[in-house]
Amino acid sequence: MAIDSSIPAKMTAVAISSPGGPRVLKAERRDVPQPGQNEVLVRVRAAGVNRPDVQQRKGAYPPPPGASDLPGLEVSGEVVAVGEGAVRWRPGDAVCALTNGGGYAEYVAVHESNALPIPHGFTFTEAAAIPETFFTVWHNVFQRGGLKAGEVLLLHGGSSGIGTTAIQLASALGATVIATAGSGEKCEACVKLGAARAINYKTEDFVTAVKEMTDGQGANVILDMVGGDYVARNYHVAAVEGRIVQIATQAGAVASADFSRLMMKRLTHTGSTLRPRTIEFKGQIAAALEAQVWPLLASRRVAPVMDMIFPLADAWRAHERMEEGDHIGKIVLDVG
């Protein structure tokens, strides 16, 4: 193992002291992890905050077996040590990476295939805001949903971290995006990012608005993080041969829907969760992103939308901000 002698034995990390509100996030001293087979050790400079971290903190989204108990699914930083068999990175390389948890810390070990170069010109805080939403959107919208240029994407949660990424990627790749969001300000942000139309779901019915906008045809792909009564409404607003991709069920995991619509329109309703997938699977997404999306990042055609940055020790404030729901885009921790 190639190792930098300046790596300390202990590090500061923010842990979930017990399931609960944001204040259960507490800084503590932990052993610096050792990079395993095909892993690299990253000195973390910034870590992205995602809704699944909030769910984990509440005890509603336990880490999969073998994963770190620390929150944090994405980081940016410098490689400081290279484990057995890892060949792609060398100490000093600047990377951003999807982690198997453990991002809220000064050091994290990641599989080399789940790390990507920091796109040219991006800061560490911007780079830490990329992996989780880009991996999720790439897999669910383009691979699972099969969105193609010229098709219509209906995207719920348009101003979320996931939503702001999906709007930019789908419109850059030639789709028409219609987003839903919960305020005028959030709708404006969606349009600025490239949505053809944004619907304030608190004042307008998205089924009527999308039907009007598409001359009654509906949306070819729907990315849904809401669930609940959106399931039936998505069936209503989907186009013939439409694909509905469920990535969360924030308004309820149990729903009733008119399945005759699913049959008559030959809909596909699918879904996935990224975290429990294998390292190899995530590595394949990383390779696709590097080939097809990294050039869009390098030219700044797409970029993470930065909401607020908090110091690592104030991770609880970052979670409070996310739970208040006023954020647009990504919240990031500066690890220093």
Ligand SMILES: NC(=O)c1ccc[n+]([C@@H]2O[C@H](COP(=O)([O-])OP(=O)(O)OC[C@H]3O[C@@H](n4cnc5c(N)ncnc54)[C@H](OP(=O)(O)O)[C@@H]3O)[C@@H](O)[C@H]2O)c1
């Ligand atoms: N399946 C996966 O692999 C995967 C991976 C990453 C994230 N996710 C999920 O994707 C979602 C977004 O993640 P994120 O990190 O981007 O979080 P985020 O920025 O906090 O976004 C949450 C979004 O959900 C919307 N929302 C919540 N409840 C709603 C409701 N009842 N009706 C309509 N909209 C509602 C909010 O919209 P308004 O503020 O406009 O109300 C907000 O835009 C989360 O649910 C997360 O768990 C899934």
